[in-house]
Amino acid sequence: DAKTTQPPSMDCAEGRAANLPCNHSTISGNEYVYWYRQIHSQGPQYIIHGLKNNETNEMASLIITEDRKSSTLILPHATLRDTAVYYCIVRIDNYGQNFVFGPGTRLSVLP
Amino acid sequence: DVKVTQSSRYLVKRTGEKVFLECVQDMDHENMFWYRQDPGLGLRLIYFSYDVKMKEKGDIPEGYSVSREKKERFSLILESASTNQTSMYLCASSHIWGGEKLFFGSGTQLSVL
Numbered sequence: 243d244a245k246t247t248q249p250p251s252m253d254c255a256e257g258r259a260a261n262l263p264c265n266h267s268t269i270s271g272n273e274y275v276y277w278y279r280q281i282h283s284q285g286p287q288y289i290i291h292g293l294k295n296n297e298t299n300e301m302a303s304l305i306i307t308e309d310r311k312s313s314t315l316i317l318p319h320a321t322l323r324d325t326a327v328y329y330c331i332v333r334i335d336n337y338g339q340n341f342v343f344g345p346g347t348r349l350s351v352l353p
Numbered sequence: 354d355v356k357v358t359q360s361s362r363y364l365v366k367r368t369g370e371k372v373f374l375e376c377v378q379d380m381d382h383e384n385m386f387w388y389r390q391d392p393g394l395g396l397r398l399i400y401f402s403y404d405v406k407m408k409e410k411g412d413i414p415e416g417y418s419v420s421r422e423k424k425e426r427f428s429l430i431l432e433s434a435s436t437n438q439t440s441m442y443l444c445a446s447s448h449i450w451g452g453e454k455l456f457f458g459s460g461t462q463l464s465v466l
Contacts, residue, residue, distance in 0.1 A: 278455070283459075283460070284457075284459055284460070285357070285443050285444075285445070285457025285458050285459055285460055286396070286443075286445075286455070286457050287457070288454045288455060288456070340386075340398050340401065340411065340412075341455060342398075343388075343395050343396040344395055345393075345395050346395070
């Protein structure tokens with residue numbers, strides 16, 4: 243599975259959009275981009291995933307560049323409860339395959 | 354909502370004890386996973402299972418074993434606990450297809466003294 247690079251930490255003002263970048267320059271054509279987050283003292287939580295096209299759900303939007311070498315997770319109106327570690331993972335969507343969690347980005351939403 | 358339940362939130366054991374960590378999921382998921390999480394090292398996969406009585410080693414299986422006698426239950430066993438197994442242990446499950454959504458339990462913080 244391709245490696246990802248994320249900034250170790252970011253701040254965002256409450257109510258503003260949080261844009262979390264992820265680089266995955268070695269991604270291959272059949273690898274998906276996934277985002278999870280982990281709020282303190284809880285297990286990670288699935289947010290969103292995509293292959294080529296931009297995706298949106300009730301939690302966030304995922305923007306994948308045309309060359310697929312990077313992506314951005316957007317939380318449109320960050321709240322204090324969005325303070326968490328955000329993990330970007332790329333993997334082939336195969337049966338039984340593991341998710342490899344890197345160190346992620348620690349997002350702090352500030353009042 | 355999917356529920357992945359881990360039997361204990363906090364556990365304190367002595368070196369050399371046999372430790373059982375239990376995980377139960379209620380969504381009929383085929384895949385189940387055990388991770389440990391340590392500061393600075395992220396989540397690391399210990400074992401996973403894609404069916405009853407099936408198991409596969411993850412990245413760090415040494416010192417651990419697992420049991421999956423029923424589809425909903427996946428147990429992690431520390432045969433002889435050691436201090437370097439002090440960690441947060443996280444169980445997760447997913448369907449075999451649509452495996453993108455891993456559902457995690459709240460974790461067990463194990464301290465081995």
